[in-house]
Amino acid sequence: MFSLILLAVMAVIILALCLNILSLLRGPAVADRLLALDTMYINSIALLLVYGIYASSQLYFEAALLIAMLGFVSTVAVCKFLLRGDIIE
Amino acid sequence: MRNSLFATPLRSVLLFLVWCALHNSVSPVVLLSGVILALLIPWGSRGFREVQPQIKRYGLFGRYLLMVLWDIVVANLQVVKVVLGRNSALKPGFVLLPLDLKEPMPLTILAATICLTPGTVSAELLPREADAPQFLLLHVLDLQDEAALVSELKQRYEAPLQEIFACSV
Amino acid sequence: MTVLEWLISGLLCAGALFVLLGSVALLKLPDFYTRLHGPTKATTLGLGSLVLASMAFFNLQQQTLSLQQLLIALFLFISAPVTAHMLIKVAMHHKLKHHQSTQGVEKLPAD
Numbered sequence: 125m126f127s128l129i130l131l132a133v134m135a136v137i138i139l140a141l142c143l144n145i146l147s148l149l150r151g152p153a154v155a156d157r158l159l160a161l162d163t164m165y166i167n168s169i170a171l172l173l174v175y176g177i178y179a180s181s182q183l184y185f186e187a188a189l190l191i192a193m194l195g196f197v198s199t200v201a202v203c204k205f206l207l208r209g210d211i212i213e
Numbered sequence: 214m215r216n217s218l219f220a221t222p223l224r225s226v227l228l229f230l231v232w233c234a235l236h237n238s239v240s241p242v243v244l245l246s247g248v249i250l251a252l253l254i255p256w257g258s259r260g261f262r263e264v265q266p267q268i269k270r271y272g273l274f275g276r277y278l279l280m281v282l283w284d285i286v287v288a289n290l291q292v293v294k295v296v297l298g299r300n301s302a303l304k305p306g307f308v309l310l311p312l313d314l315k316e317p318m319p320l321t322i323l324a325a326t327i328c329l330t331p332g333t334v335s336a337e338l339l340p341r342e343a344d345a346p347q348f349l350l351l352h353v354l355d356l357q358d359e360a361a362l363v364s365e366l367k368q369r370y371e372a373p374l375q376e377i378f379a380c381s382v
Numbered sequence: 383m384t385v386l387e388w389l390i391s392g393l394l395c396a397g398a399l400f401v402l403l404g405s406v407a408l409l410k411l412p413d414f415y416t417r418l419h420g421p422t423k424a425t426t427l428g429l430g431s432l433v434l435a436s437m438a439f440f441n442l443q444q445q446t447l448s449l450q451q452l453l454i455a456l457f458l459f460i461s462a463p464v465t466a467h468m469l470i471k472v473a474m475h476h477k478l479k480h481h482q483s484t485q486g487v488e489k490l491p492a493d
Contacts, residue, residue: 125383126383126387126390126391129391129394129395130394133394133395133397133398136398136399136401136402137398137401137402139402139405140398140401140402140404140405140406141405143402143405143406143408143409144405144408146409147405147408147409150409153414153473153476153478154472154476155414155469155472155473155476155478156414156417158469158472159408159414159417159418159421159469160408162421162465162469163404163405163408163421163425166401166421166425166429166458167401167404167405167425169429169454169458170397170398170401170425170428170429170432173429173432173433173436173451173454174394174398174432174436176436177390177394177435177436177439177440180444182237182440182446182448182450185436185448185450185451185454186450188454189450189453189454189457192454192457192458192461193457196457196461196464196465199465199468199469200464200465200468203465203468203469203471203472204468206472206475206476207468207471207472207475231453231456233449234449234450234452234453235450235453237447237448237449237450238447239447285426285427285430286427288423289400289423289424289426289427292419292423292424293403293424296403296406296407296410296411296419296420296424300410300411300412301483303411303412303416303481303483304483304485305413305415305416305480305481305483305484305485306484306485307484307485307487307490324463324467325460325463325464326463328422328462328463328466328467329426329459329462329463331419331423331424332419332423334415334418334419334422334466334467334470335463335467336467336470336471336474337471337474350490352415352418352419352470354416354419356485359485
């Protein structure tokens with residue numbers, strides 16, 4: 125029963141990831157795509173957290189921590205690039 | 214005082230806790246290395262930091278954090294209603310929040326708080342000159358009463374931050 | 383199923399629903415500025431409850447010490463406002479269109 129609930133929760137999060145892919149493809153601006161990518165990072169952390177419970181292993185949390193840091197740094201880096209590298213004023 | 218090993222107690226304690234959480238254990242080796250690192254890292258990096266106003270009232274700061282957590286939960290439920298409603302009923306808007314705070318550190322905490330509590334995102338500090346009276350530009354998802362929102366944000370978040378950092382008004 | 387397992391399941395379901403809601407908001411809302419509210423908010427609460435569930439599972443049910451989830455939550459709560467702030471700066475810099483009923487557009491900086 126408990127593992128069934130875990131599977132259902134994972135299915136919901138994967139559905140959320142699929143919706144993110146849709147909004148990533150739709151855009152229309154670069155900022156929208158960037159926001160969709162950032163949300164995908166966070167949702168994949170959520171998926172890893174639930175999978176860690178499902179597998180009863182704490183190994184996945186370190187991976188989730190790494191994804192959190194990489195996602196943050198890369199989003200901020202792309203934002204910085206869009207703010208300063210793309211100046212047509 | 215500034216050069217002593219325990220000059221920034223909050224930073225040292227936080228580093229120690231993060232170290233223990235990263236290792237997932239409280240064995241003597243972890244505790245000892247944690248204490249050494251928590252003292253050495255702030256001491257070694259003291260040259261990198263600018264002088265910021267210190268937190269004067271830790272109890273009030275803890276209460277502030279709990280209040281923000283509670284506000285996140287409550288306001289999330291309000292955002293749910295707005296998001297699930299029709300798009301044509303949306304009333305988004307930009308709001309200028311006049312600021313009494315001046316120092317960068319409390320300002321950063323205020324902007325982060327406003328970002329974290331749903332329905333509002335802090336966008337920019339205006340104008341950019343330092344000596345003119347400053348405003349924080351916010352984007353609000355569901356703007357009903359601008360004056361009420363501004364006074365609530367000032368009362369609920371800015372006033373406690375002024376007390377915590379003991380800034381002169 | 384024990385009471386604890388029901389509690390964990392409830393937290394997990396709430397977390398998953400909020401995560402889904404953030405993605406739905408991202409897809410549904412009309413312009414970038416409103417879209418920004420969806421994920422940055424819903425995910426904080428969604429991931430918060432998932433982290434709580436995971437903490438309860440490992441510390442109470444499995445009786446093992448597990449604190450790394452707390453670090454994940456702490457890091458996300460610190461980084462989420464920064465990301466949102468940078469994204470809305472990018473949107474204002476690129477002068478993205480706003481929804482027609484947006485109020486107070488004249489307050490935006492001119493440059």
